[in-house]
Amino acid sequence: MRRLDIGVVAYGNPSVAATLESLQRTCQTDYQIIVVVNPHPDPARQAQVLAEIHRVRNERVSVTVMPDNLGYAGGVNELLRLASTEYIAYADHDTVFNTPGWDEQMAALLDRKHEIGMLFPNGGASMITRPDYTEILWGIGCAWMLTRLALADVGKFDTEIGHQEEVDYQTRVRLAGYKIAALPSISVAHEGASTANPANLERINNGIRNWVTKWVHYFCGRNYDYHSEYVLRHEDWHPSALYLEQFYLHRLGLINANPEVIMLDGVEYDLIKVPRLKGFYRNRII
Secondary structure, three states, rough: EEEEEEEEOOOOOOHHHHHHHHHHHHHOOOEEEEEEEEOOOHHHHHHHHHHHHHOOOOOEEEEEEEEOOOHHHHHHHHHHHHHHOEEEEEEOEEEEEOOOOHHHHHHHHHHOOEEEEEEOOOOOOOOOEEEOOEEOOOOOEEEEEEHHHHHHOOOOOOOOOOOOOOHHHHHHHOOOOEEEEEOOOOEEEEOOOOHHHHHHHHHHHHHHHHHHHHHHHHOOOOOOOOOOOOOHHHHHHHHHHHHHHHHEEEEEHHOOOOEEEEEEEOOOOOOOOOOOOOOOOOOOOO
């Protein structure tokens, strides 16, 4: 039977017990669950989380309590350090798996499709239907499966961003030459309490700015950042743009087969249509 390590990062949320119970109920591999607990500043809440974990814990669940709060990305990196299987799965502490055998289905797809580096349940952004799976621009980071080959090429999560770490990681996976994919037939429910909490809004907004600025520096130069008026956004970053070209061709067909031609300084130019979210690129050329 296939071995599979599944990581869960827990922080101050007793609903992690429901996550563990759903994994125990639906997994069909020879799985081991690695729970990394980031300490919460409220001792009572920390004790409640640990009590809930131990209430549903069995021989397949190991628990590591970190001395310091490593945050989401740091917790995931600890899981990646501890995991030893060919494929490594991850679940947020407020995620519930609904599809029996999801783990074997995802791993079996990775067996067949070596071009996939990171695989998600449910679906994702800008989906393209491929044989056996759905290719996506990015997937929500509440649950995923990563190949050890991709991990070796990409490395660990960036702990300096503060939010959007999994989307950042997917950009790096694509830059390393792998595809991002999803199995929409696998159902996972995500409570998303942390993201929806207004108290976390400042951290989330700062993280988004940090993430965009990181890649804007890479693709546009150090003189540009998140706030720059003339800057390439996520859809224009080279690996994303190349993927989206396939997506638009898949959905819209050859919209540039016969473009309007203009003459400028004796040189002919095609006026190419490029779909963009409404409002973001008006009065621009790119």
